[in-house]
Amino acid sequence: MKKLIIIPMSSVALLILLYVLFNLYIQYYLLPQKWNEVKSKALEQDINIETDSFKYHFPNKVIFQKMSVNWKDKLLYISDKSTVLLKSTAVDSIVIPMADISYRHGSTHLQMRAALIFKNKDKPELQVTTLNTKHIINMEYDKAKRSIHARGNIEDFIFPKADITLVKSLYDIKVSDIDLSSSIKANWAVDLNSLQIRYPLIANDIIETEDLKLSGPVHISYNNNYQINDITINNMSLILNDLKSQIDVRYKEGNLLLKATIPETKIQTIIDSIPEAIAGSIKQMKVEGDFKWSGSYNIPLNNISKMTVQSNPIVKDFRVLKIPDNIDVFKLNNSFTYDISSSSTKHHLSIPAYKDVSMEWMDKVSEHTRKQNQYWRDYAQKKASSKPQVIDKMISKTGIDDEYKFVRLEEMSEWIPKAVLTGEDGDFFFHNGINWLTLKQALEKNMEEGEVQLGASTITMQLIKNLFLTQERTISRKLQEAFLVYLVELQAGILKERILELYLNVVEFGPDIHGIYQASHHFFNKDPKDITIGEAVYLTSILPAPSSYYSIYESGQISSSWFKHMKYYFLVMLQRQRITQEQYDKAIEKPPLFYKDLDK
Template identity: 25%
Template sequence: MPDYNKQLLIRRSLQVLAGLFILIAIAFAVLFMYRQRLLRYAVETVQDKVEAKYPAKLFIGKAAFEDLNTVRMEKIAFVPNQGDTLLRTQEVFAEISLRTLFKGRVIFNELSIENAYLTAVKNPDGSNNYSFLLGKKKEEPVDTTKSRNYGILLNNLIEKAFESVPDQVSFKNLNVSYASEHRNINMKMPSLQIKDGEIKTALSVKTDSLVNNLQVHGTINPGKYFISARLYALDTGGIKLPYVKQKFGGTVAFDTLAVSLTSKDFSKNMLTVRGDASITSLKVNHPRISDSDVKVKSGSVHYVVSLGPDYYAVDSLTEVRVNKIKAYPVIQLRTKPTRDLIVRLRTDVTPATDFFSSLPTGVFESVEDMEGTGGLSYKLKSHINFADLKHLTFDSDLEGHDFKITKYGSEDLSRINKPFVYTAYEYGKPVRNILVGPGNPYFAPYNTISRYIKYAIMTSEDAAFFKHKGFHEEAFRQSIATNIKAKKFVRGGSTISMQLVKNVFLTRKKTIARKAEEALIVWLIENNNLVSKTRMYEVYLNIIEWGPNVYGIKDASRFFYGKQPSELTLGESIFLASIIPKPKAYKNSFDAHGNLKPRVAWYFKLISGIMLRRGQISQEEYDALQPRVELYGRARDLIVTAPDTAATDSLQLSPIDILD
């Protein structure tokens, strides 16, 4: 290219650049001249939107630029039309994103607020200054045939929340309070700083008489939808959750809590969020959970959760850790066209000693400090279609991997192989100590007990006792289905093994911890052959309750019939089996004359029919069975309350009496 052409090109390029700079300068000049008007327009737009949506007034005393893009706002207040001021702050300094002013919005690059007060008040007459924010507008009836997608709602919420986070934040003396006739909450935050993506704050929260002093450290990256925060307790007692005692009757406390959202993805109407959470020194106390504090030294979760149209899921990439046990849950819930729930859980193979030491304390007290070789893993699979409960599936399996117990915990689980003392409880209090062994004259060895009572109890309580390993999964599945239909607990799935463990090793209180501990002990006994099936059944028959201070089959045989366990008939055995679930209600089966009530007849027919089909009784025995028993001794004295009319009538008609 000739030099002349080069010079011409350079000259024209410089002219274009100069023109661009002039245009930019003019644009900035115009923006500078009209920025106050744009700000006023944006503020008025916000006020109009707020006041159109809520029955309240938003006051902004003054809003003006301090420099090119820093705004100072004074005397801000949010006041309900009828009620006390809800929010007030004296001054706000903010660096505004100028491009948002053209959209009638105000988004801050930097935000500084001092002396802010959010005050919610509920008066004795029920009126308050905040419920208008929570109220819903009247809408058309919801079309239940349409899908609900909370993924869209949550995605929009996350995006708007992160979009509104300023690059720099400085709050000083932020105060939040709630006052009512019965409750008072006060939160004081001396400072909150967000700078270069780092979050720092300290706060004190007082709920009635409970005070938590906390510190929060975290990081945030709004562009990547990332936030991570760690909550520390500044008090030696840890952080205690308020109102758990009043609302649920329990307490929850911990030392530190960390929560993060690391990413989100919204595609094809499905939102997937990922993140982590961890907690240390968790302590839970509730009488329905356990008799004592339930403690977890440390726990964490890496979560992958998805939400879509009528669909909610915890993904298989989720990992949960409780001390040294790692578990991988999968949960899928569909709510349309019918509710359908899939739950799967598996754990890594955990070394045996680590497994026992990782169990929450206060739940598995009998195996605390237990040691072993090899490892343990757990699997759970369940599928519940709430419209088709008869096909419900539930498979649960704790598996040993070259597992062997080398040291028992607080309970020697093999002690029932030898004579031992069993303590009977009534209404949670010990009432009687019973020696289970030959030294007790009321002890009945297994081979001295009538086959009828053995078969009748197994038929009614646990038909597969001598075949299973402690659990009858089909009975448990039926129990789950029944309880779901009833929407409450009406049926259990306990085997004889579980009933034995409950009576010998555990308290009588019906807690979640006791049920979990019961299942673990049953597995340990049955899968490690610590006790033979025959010995387990022998102990069971010698300790279960059959009436007022009546424990064991020999005591029951004498109480009801005045005979030995070896002499029990088929009918007597079926009756004794019928009252095991509710032994204190034994009188309800009889009328005042000592005759079995008609409603008991179906039970005799049911149990004897099953025994016949299994070859436990003959056809002749089945045909000869009548739904009646002859009471004798103490039981007769307690049950028969009607006068002996037959004896009175015969006395009045006696020929000898007439002759006299």
């Protein structure tokens, strides 16, 4: 089973730290601790060590302590139980003028040339330069102070086993109070400047930030085979530009526990601190208000389904002052234009302003009481009275598509919204745009499978993606989506019925088939108000992949296997009391017929 590799941006510094600690443990601690016990002698011939991934070559001018180099479980370690062929020339220092190291993993090939100099027994220096990338390390070790100071620059460095490229960074790493007696203990501080990283899982563009700082105590314990048992990082400070947070990390016996807090911070400071590749157009917003957050994630890596998540956000006095036109969710109650692009055509649609839906319709579809529906209308009216200034207004050069027809909720069959709610977002009227239960289930499934197989998008999230964002499957797009959903549901005064109405009028049902009016006529040659339960369920069933499922229509009829799939929708509608038993019995008798079947 594949495992999903997710490395947040802050982990870049942690990976560098662990890399440094591991190499220093071998090269700086085990050698100097026996400085006065073992005479240094020169090698008579080259040493070559080679495995599937690593290849080490030490020229014959290299001067070592008495030792042997062994390989076990892909980990290099040093012992003095056996010897290599040595001359008897003693020296007062350990020098490695040049060591060539080659690492391969898949398409990644890293070649490094190292110069290691022990000028005295307490303060060795290491310089490593990669031959096929621009990567320089200057490192000092102070045995008396038990400290390490590494600094340098990295360019075009590819992390093994993850599609991550460290495009460019200046870094400064300080590790103090090092204790390697039985485990790795140290206090550490990492400062990354002018960081540029390419990580397609997070964003398609290069992620750039001026300053990323991490610091805190780390404790790593391992067994006799150097397999990690426990990693603890308490009170780790993470500072991204001006955004401060504190993180606790604990890994033990396959269980990962993460705790994090963000102290009360100006929301504008948070927006300004997040890299543009992650924030997108949100970066241009001007806002007021404060944000505070604490959360914990307990993740059994061998049983993701038992993962527990706690999140406690607190937002105070939030208000949007300025917003770019391309993400202006506040306009959704008004008339606006919207561009739909397909592989062959581009349509410029005119969307009319919102008109109140009758309470009788809401009683049939929303599953709320009349009192609850009225409460949300009053809340939306209050929020809608405050609108931000729109900046960077866009002007479309495409003429309005006269063939496009916008359909009001009350002008379509009630089975259309009932079926769509059943298939796409069963609790649409009961959440604020994000269904945390389905989100947790999707995260568990995707982590177990090692890839994105299950989505957790609500109707509001899908609408935001269709109207304001791209279709890219990245973490940054999901973060932008979540923020805009928050604005729609809780700040802009957009009612649920307006969100549902807009979604049904812009969602794709097939190649160049957008909106319920076009879908109803294309598949069944009917106005939306005449669509039956079976026809509404078919249209809902193809929404997860409308272009792929268009082949069902091209085949001329709904197959028995697809109708079996549709019967699940009918059953859920019955269980949710969206249809009666009599309506259910009739619906499962036979599949609906496509329009072209009737034409034959």
